Amino acid sequence: MSEEQEQRTPVSLSGLSADDPRLQPAAKNPKTVERVIAITFVLGTLFFAGFGALFWVDAKPWTLGATLGAGMFFVGVGLVAWGKYLMPRGPFVEERHVLANSDADRDAFAAVIVERGGVVVKRRKMLAGLAGGGLGIFSLVALFPLVRSLGPLPKGTLFHTDWQKGSYAVDQNGRRVNVGDLAVGSIMTVFPEGTQDSDRGQAVDQTVLIRISNQNFTTQKGRETWGPMGYVAYSKVCTHLGCPVGLYEQQLQLLVCPCHQSMFNVTNGAIPQFGPAPRPLPQLPLYFDASGNLRSQADYDQPVGPGFWERHS
């Protein structure tokens, strides 16, 4: 607000005579301002016309946005300037009326609710109770089909994956992984055969396969047979929030989750080394069958992915 306007006493609009100075425009030189505003309107119109033409010939998207945006911008600036400089400058004042009603009115309103309503309910307590209870139960029961039909119950689905004793590990195209497929230091994503295109396969079965060395590799005590020929496999679902742990830092032998930067050391059983992940990635026990295909000895020994209430290990 300009300093000059600040110094004028505000008046009410009603009963203001037509020649009151507050109804005069704010601009000192209205003619010039009018000319400038006219120019903005003309520019705005030209840009709008340009937008129409460009749209008609299906021009590049940025030209559409540039003309439409410039057109709106100029018209908008013109309108604001018109309102600010060429309309009654004011300031005007409006009285505020107290919102609250008189005590008598309030009492009358409260009386209707409390007394008239109270009498009705008190006289028929049983009916009121039955109606209230009935409505309550109805609204509760009405929620049942709405909520319960939304999805299946979790049941055991969070505890198991589709990896079973003897599952073939396949890549995203369904090709079985063979003993010679990975060079030392490389990585791939595998699924239990048959799930690579399914939602569930994507969600819980995805497993990251890393070849750490040429010899059998033990990541932790009790996992001596789990890493044949240096192949180790971990669940690819981050134990923090379930993002795929897709980055492999080869030199540090870390698996990194790009979502929140949890890092897992692949040499010692994917114990989290950094970041918010609370648990190691579960390791999948592997073996090579007689024809050199990579298969799983069993399912993961614990639920994969982020924590949830029912998880008990």
Place this chain on the structure above:
Amino acid sequence: MSDAAATNKRAQRQAQGRYGMIGKTLNELDDRLGIAKGGRTFMDKIFPDHWSFMLGEIALYSFVIIMVTGVFLTFYFIPSSALVTYHGSYLPLDGQKVTQAFSSTVNISFAVRGGLLMRQMHHWSCDIFVGAIVVHMARVFFTGAFRKPRELNWTIGLTLLILAIGNGFFGYSLPDDLVSGTGIRIAYSIMESIPFVGTYMAFFIFGGNFPGTSTIPRFFILHVLILPLVILGLLGAHLFLLVRQKHTQFPGRGRTEKNVVGSPMFPVFMAKTTGFLFIVSGITALLGAFAQVNPIWQFGPYDAARISYAVQPDWYMGFLDGALRIFPSWSFMAFGHTIPLEVTIPAVIFPGIIFNIAYLWPMLERKFTKDNEIHHLLDRPSDRPKRTAAGVTVLVMLSMLHIASSTDVIANFFHLSLNAVLWGMRILTVILPIVAYPLTYKLCKELQGVRGAGKRKTPNIVSRTAEGAYVATPTPAYGEDVGHELEATPVPAYIESEPEEPLESGVRTVDR
């Protein structure tokens, strides 16, 4: 023009009444709806001219743009997870198996005339919408505009913010691209982390385990129908309360608790606000034209087993992502159950606390200041150092969390170790808010001291009595000066000094 024609015209005008066709139409309407009196009052409604009242308008107009561009997008978007083979005009994706949601979004971007512009405007105006709400709320908070009688409108506004954030999330999840799909995966896991009911909630909301085929159709109907309806309804209530309770205003010349000073609805405010709608739309269109946003064809379709580097959500979800990044890995086992505190605290409990404090703030402030009065005049932020300091503290903390959502990008850009950046953000997120409170408090106190600097002081008339005592009387203010000058500064009643020459008692006038 012949005489007869002129008479005819005059007769016609007389038949129409003093205000011609428009007057006649208004009369017809008034006969049926009784709008004349209320309409006049509405046209005379006064809007304060202060710039900070414009922030809410930005939010309102962004919402208008969101709806217009959104309707356009619904004509072409297909909310389905069914797989199709893409054969469109974007060649790098040719032959790939993608969902219909993804392929139709790529089609909107490349094949539909004006589609890319509409998509980018839709996305930009959503970012602006949420941003404008936040800044508008900061204005309302720091100036105390939420105080009685406006607590209800504060509550509605806060609910609108939450709905806007939620609908933004649903919206950017719809294209089923790699980045947004990862976002849904995270949201699913957050829901799963809630004790007792988490897994059931997640299964019911997502229609089973993640990823499923129910997500996109469900998010679609929430995004385009249910949440917009609720937002529209609350927006209506927000504006109705604003008209009913009238605007607040800063104290100033001629402004009291009993009036509103500014420009009338018609024509001044109407011209300015319509112009402003055009300006906001214009800037959004320019952003849509020149600033690329959410290029899903570069991210690729969602695949639960794939991920890309630098996965950041839209800005308004940043504080949650940052909190999840820097919170320590405190998973907790009790009675054979897992309580994933490393997720529940930063993503459920922390935002819950922040938003609940915000909901309760008007009540808390009433309780602690014992101020139960009705307020229409606004505070200056420095008038209320504690409130201002509390608000700044929360904003600083949220900003730090927001920055923390880019730890990987920061580490990469400045060639720092990720570990250092993580610990740096952890420390800053705790320390800076603690520093911010006393600092803001002190600044407010200092600002109170310089109130009115640069303003003229009302002169005193100082008279000296025969005994040597001085009596100071403030001059009556000029008619135009009321409320604009500082209070007269008291003059000491008696000054010990030896008069060099005896003065006569009386009054000396000093010209001002």
